[in-house]
Amino acid sequence: MNGRNERAIGIFIAVAGLVILLGKLGIFGYIGRTFWPLVLLVPGILLHLYYFMRKTSATILIPAGLFTVYGILFLICNLSGWHLLVYLWPVFLFGIALGLFEYALFEYPRPAMIYSISIISLAVSIVLLFVTLLTTGFIYVFAALLIFAGIWLIFGRPKPNRRFR
Numbered sequence: 001m002n003g004r005n006e007r008a009i010g011i012f013i014a015v016a017g018l019v020i021l022l023g024k025l026g027i028f029g030y031i032g033r034t035f036w037p038l039v040l041l042v043p044g045i046l047l048h049l050y051y052f053m054r055k056t057s058a059t060i061l062i063p064a065g066l067f068t069v070y071g072i073l074f075l076i077c078n079l080s081g082w083h084l085l086v087y088l089w090p091v092f093l094f095g096i097a098l099g100l101f102e103y104a105l106f107e108y109p110r111p112a113m114i115y116s117i118s119i120i121s122l123a124v125s126i127v128l129l130f131v132t133l134l135t136t137g138f139i140y141v142f143a144a145l146l147i148f149a150g151i152w153l154i155f156g157r158p159k160p161n162r163r164f165r
Helices: 003-024 027-035 038-052 058-080 082-088 090-106 112-134 138-156
Strands: none
Touching (some): 027 058, 058 082
């Protein structure tokens, strides 16, 4: 054996040992348990890219929107706790509505019925999400945003210049 082959075999053996060590330490199990929603999120993003590179029809945007939204939802729940699903359940409707909306938006000619259904479904899911979040501590954040918006409208808006009248 020459020195080049010995180095390649040495690198292979060292990498194999590192993979075995990390596996025994539970690193791969943790990554699999924590980041499994990427199995939905990555295909959703890839399907979007596939469409926008003009490789397929707009029909692919329905599962693309669905996978992307569900992947993000599951990743949030997986990292922060599944108890959040009590409040985030309208996102399931939002995923379907977003997929249909993207399809209706980019399909030519625009399917009017699907476009209307998707807009209504998006609005319903956003209202439901807002209502469920109001039952949590989000109400305090919303109240603070309203206060700041009111203060900005009172004091922050620029005064009209009266010189040019």
